Amino acid sequence: MAAKVEIYTWSSCPFCIRAKALLGKKGVEFTEYVIDGDEEARALMAKRANGRRSLPQIFIDNRHVGGCDDLYALESQGQLDPLLQGNAA
Numbered sequence: 001m002a003a004k005v006e007i008y009t010w011s012s013c014p015f016c017i018r019a020k021a022l023l024g025k026k027g028v029e030f031t032e033y034v035i036d037g038d039e040e041a042r043a044l045m046a047k048r049a050n051g052r053r054s055l056p057q058i059f060i061d062n063r064h065v066g067g068c069d070d071l072y073a074l075e076s077q078g079q080l081d082p083l084l085q086g087n088a089a
């Protein structure tokens, strides 16, 4: 079963656009929370993301993956596809 992918973004954030491009290239459906200017939503995101406040923050099956660089690192290590297929180690 495909994993549930969530991403918190700002609409004009280059790292957010880059992260979404990778997910889009993989044909992944994701839920996007666009939180421009919403500090309350950002605080909630940070709570889920172990205190990280930069955008984007990405979650796969409710597991915190990190930001854009973390997503690309997982991809280059061959670890992203198993996560997206719901086969987390």
Ligand SMILES: N[C@@H](CCC(=O)N[C@@H](CS)C(=O)NCC(=O)O)C(=O)O
Residues within 6 Å of the ligand: 012, 013, 014, 015, 016, 053, 054, 055, 056, 066, 067, 068, 069, 070
């Ligand atoms: N290494 C991070 C960089 C993310 C980043 O710097 N995002 C910017 C927006 S494009 C940001 O959140 N800036 C405000 C901050 O760091 O508080 C990643 O790959 O996600």
